[in-house]
Amino acid sequence: MGEQVYIRLRHKIKIPKEKKLLLKDIAFITANDHWRKLLENTFIYQVKKDDKNIVVLDIYSVIQLLGNQHPNLEFQSIGPNQTIAYIDVSPKKPRLFIVGFIWLLLFIGSGMAIMNFHYDVSMQEVQQHLHYLLTGKSNPYPLWLQIPYSIGLGLGMILFFNHVFKKRINEEPSPLEVEIHKYQQELDNYVILHENEMSKNDDHD
Template sequence: MGDVVYIRLKNYIKATEKQKLMLKDIAYITGNSKFIPRLKHTFIYQLKSSDQKYIVMDIFTVITELHEQFPNIEFQPVGPNQTIVEIERRKRQPNLLAVTGIWILLFVGSGMAIMNFHYDVSMQEVQQKLHYMLTGEQQKFPLWIQIPYSIGLGLGMILFFNHVFKKRFNEEPSPLEVEMFNYEQDLNQYVIMKENKVGHKDDHP
């Protein structure tokens, strides 16, 4: 064999419909080969309209394709054995009415959840007793406790999720981001096991 080239497949990429996938799109390559610039632009697979939302590129298929085009190069795989390709279809404009309806539904639902929680733990009675303990007076609506509590509840949620719209307070991931990451890991594992894998190479366009 000649030069050695090391290939590390990317875990996950996004591609447009009917895009031609080159080696540089799905993998990182390195080595002492003078062919690396050519290797980066080596054709691997042509996405088709019949492809589903996800396809899986296997390292065996990639190396087989490369060996046919570069028989004198030794290819050594490192890292992941599959690349998940998500095909982004043409996006439709969001329906303003539907977005507004979903926003109202989530807003009312979250508000009801907070109110039901406070009712279950008798939050108003607790605040009334706290007011009585501190002032010695009975008060049905101790606003000097309820108002700061309501503000603190909102601020606490903002700090908990570590976001104000697109602004982050620090680099630490929020619990929601961690859960989304775990979900994506499980989804990727499912795609690798269940979704369609690209096997033998198709004819070049």
């Protein structure tokens, strides 16, 4: 039995175009210093132009490659079975006209949604009735209730999303960030599943 080497693939990485991937780029290695330093610089994959924007590397292929080069070592995998490498694409500079149009569209849409919600629940009538219960007088526009309510609605949205522009209020993730994280996990699982199906089809061919 050869010396044990433990390999833990990174779940996902971001890489530049046409990069030569070494083992240290995609995995953590546990072994003695001599073997760890030697294995870290093992060439794994050359990113090609036709790879588009995602490359999936499987632990089976990695261990097979390492086993052929170092038959005296025994490789054990722990953690994820695939590494998803996202090829870094230079972001395009946003156009102010498009950004402004989207911002205006979202502003009007969210405003309409809030107004329709308040209309459906008869919020104005509720505030008028609350004013009558507290003061004993009727008032069609109880501004002393409506103005603080409007301010509180905006502050509540800020606290809910946990952001003031780019600044985070506290370390807790916002509900939107949690949903984005769930979506990213499902997207990663789909990419891995799709890659496995493609590999099976290639094997059959």
